[in-house]
Every structure is written in structure tokens, then in C-alpha cells.
Amino acid sequence: VNGLPQAFDRVAERYDLLARLNPGYHKHLSWSASRLGLGRRARILDLCCGTGLSTEALARVYPDAELWALDASPGMLAVACRKPVSARARFLLGDAMDPRAAGALGPYDGVLMAYGIRNVPDADRCLAGVLSLLAPGGAACFHEYSVADSAQSRLVWSAVSGLVILPLGYALSGTADLYRYLRRSVLAFDGVRAFEARLRRAGFTDVRTEPMDGWQRGIVHSFLGRKRA
Numbered sequence: 001v002n003g004l005p006q007a008f009d010r011v012a013e014r015y016d017l018l019a020r021l022n023p024g025y026h027k028h029l030s031w032s033a034s035r036l037g038l039g040r041r042a043r044i045l046d047l048c049c050g051t052g053l054s055t056e057a058l059a060r061v062y063p064d065a066e067l068w069a070l071d072a073s074p075g076m077l078a079v080a081c082r083k084p085v086s087a088r089a090r091f092l093l094g095d096a097m098d099p100r101a102a103g104a105l106g107p108y109d110g111v112l113m114a115y116g117i118r119n120v121p122d123a124d125r126c127l128a129g130v131l132s133l134l135a136p137g138g139a140a141c142f143h144e145y146s147v148a149d150s151a152q153s154r155l156v157w158s159a160v161s162g163l164v165i166l167p168l169g170y171a172l173s174g175t176a177d178l179y180r181y182l183r184r185s186v187l188a189f190d191g192v193r194a195f196e197a198r199l200r201r202a203g204f205t206d207v208r209t210e211p212m213d214g215w216q217r218g219i220v221h222s223f224l225g226r227k228r229a
């Protein structure tokens, strides 16, 4: 695993506070969870689960589902494991590039990856791994920033990340590196059309993108795809 999960270790205890200050963060994760369109008793993997905010969204939307959650940061997972959701989900320490090595064997009816695919060292290889973990007909949702297709989205993202997220993140966690990386990596990530094409190349079908509201409109998206039945 590259050095990123270690950077998340350093902000883990403050992560949820920063997320609470971000209007729409929890609601949008719930939207992505429900856009998976899964049945009541689905088996679901939350890849790059962090402190479990995305796992909580899955638990809200699918109260009877079997939940698995994986992250490479021991610090983020330690926060997740102190929450009530830890009674609902199996949390695993591991690399999203090789979830099976950590015990996430599948097959899953659904995979949610929220703010994860932008951060892995090889997105195509990671997508191939996600597809291989899905049951036939299973659904994946990549909840992610993507601004490259729109000048307005790039402008809003640069303003929000530079003027709000970076100073607030620094004030709350005492380190700015991760927030600088966030700003940069979002600007460098695929546009909506490029990421949809990447999903199709990886073998996903029924690829579509759904929007968020608030300041995240045109900036954060649910990228959805399915494994052929």
C-alpha cells in the first residue's frame, strides 16, 4: 500500500468532525448506497470504508444486509470499530488493490467505494478486482469527485478545497498535507466521461452517473455499473 493510508491515520480522530461540517456528506453517501438498488438481505462490501461513515450509510439503507468493510488505515478502522455499526459489519484491514488477501472473498451483491478509486495506485486493476468480487448481476457504486469535464466545477472545487477544506482541515487536525493532496488529486482525476469509459473498459455494463445536490452538484457523483448477469 502506498503512503496514503498512513496520512489518513494522522487525521482519523478528526475525520468525522470534518465530515459533519461538510453539508450533504452523510446524505450523499446514503444516496449512493440506495442507488445500488440492492435487495434487503444483500451481501455488500464497503471498499475504503475509512471511519465507517459509508458503512453507516449502507446500514441505514439496508438494515438487514450482510455488511463487509475494508480499509488500509489502522487509525481510520479503529474509529470505525468504536461505533455501533461495528456490530453490523465485519471490518477488515487490507488493501483495496487486493481485497481477497484481507478476507473479502465475495461474491457480493453490491460494492460501494466512496472516495476510494481516485486514491488507489492502479484504478484499472482495482476495478477488475471489484468486478471479480461481484456476483453475476451485482452492482458497484463509485462515489467520487470528478471535475475535469467542467470549467465551473473545477472553479468551485478549487475555491471550496482551497478556501474552506484546507484551512478547516489544518485547524482541526494540525496537518495540511492530506488536504493539499485532496485538492490536487481531484483536479487530476478522470472527468465523468473518461471514468464512465474506464468502467466500460473494465467490463462493467449499465454504466451511468447520478448527481448530488448542494455545493457538490457537478463535483461529487455516483458512478454506477453492473456485472453482467
Ligand SMILES: C[S@@+](CC[C@H](N)C(=O)[O-])C[C@H]1O[C@@H](n2cnc3c(N)ncnc32)[C@H](O)[C@@H]1O
Residues within 6 Å of the ligand: 001, 002, 004, 005, 008, 029, 047, 048, 049, 050, 051, 052, 053, 054, 070, 071, 072, 073, 076, 094, 095, 096, 097, 113, 114, 115, 116, 119, 120, 121
Ligand atoms: C476519504 S476516506 C473515505 C472513507 C469513507 N468511504 C467515507 O466515505 O467516509 C478514503 C479512505 O481510503 C483509504 N485508502 C486509501 N488507499 C487505500 C488502499 N489502497 N486500500 C484500502 N484503503 C485505502 C484511506 O485509508 C481512507 O480511509
